[in-house]
Amino acid sequence: MSEAPTPSIPRPSGPSAKVLAVTSGKGGVGKTFVSANLAAALAKRGHRVLVLDADLGLANLDVVLNLHPKITLHDVFTGRAQLDQAIIAAPGGFSVLLAGSGMVEYSRLTPEVRNEFLQVLHSIMPRYDVVILDTGAGISDVVLFAVSLASEVLLVATPEPTSLTDAYAAVKVLAMQQKRTQIRMIVNQTARAGDGRAITGQLQQVIDRFVVPGAGRPIRLLHLGDIPADPAVRDGVMRRQLLLVNTPGSPAALAIGQLANKLDEVVLRRSTV
Known part of the structure; x- marks a missing residue:
């Protein structure tokens, strides 16, 4: 099987978001938990942050944040809704763009999915300081495509x-x-x-x-x-509550704050100077 070329994103003129891919080799390690809470920590530091649910077909960011979107990326991809209608506010001061769960057509990286995803990312990058791609786990072509769009991999x-x-x-x-x-x-x-x-x-x-x-x-x-x-993590996940909002003094929340500080120092501020 030939290797798919890494796509190139047409860079918008002017300031553009730093794209971070949060990924994992194995499912169940807390990847979406990290994406959501890291977004809240970066937003608290004054960054305009959007989390894009790049786990196309098996999305669960909405569950973690207890959100019930009427419009998702699926609607944008199929032309049933505009991109602005799908971007919603999340607890913690950041924005999210959610994918639909159980969409079999997104389990493979078709040219249509690739092009729609690139168009969406290109459209949102000028609006934010940070775009976090919450990818799926593993090394499927959909996951690798999403990761390929990021300048930094976590x-x-x-x-x-x-x-x-x-x-x-x-x-x-x-x-x-x-x-x-x-x-x-x-x-x-x-x-x-x-x-x-x-x-x-x-x-x-x-x-x-x-x-x-x-x-x-x-x-x-x-x-x-x-x-x-940290027991507060499991409690927050079961309650569908963002850790940094509900138990900001817990050990895990403080650790995520430190992660955000380090990202701010070594990645985000460096990219703006």
């Missing part, structure tokens, strides 16, 4: 061996197919301080040994931060 993993094995697989594909030279790691549900940095280092050693760089340079995993295991 890979979410947990300390579980299955999560790390799948994270390695995702890094390998991104290095070889998309010629990525760096990926930022977020380790969720850590038990002790420092666990995430150690895990990132161990994964880097495996990558250095077994992954042939696609861009002629070895891929670097940059440890962005950890989110500790």
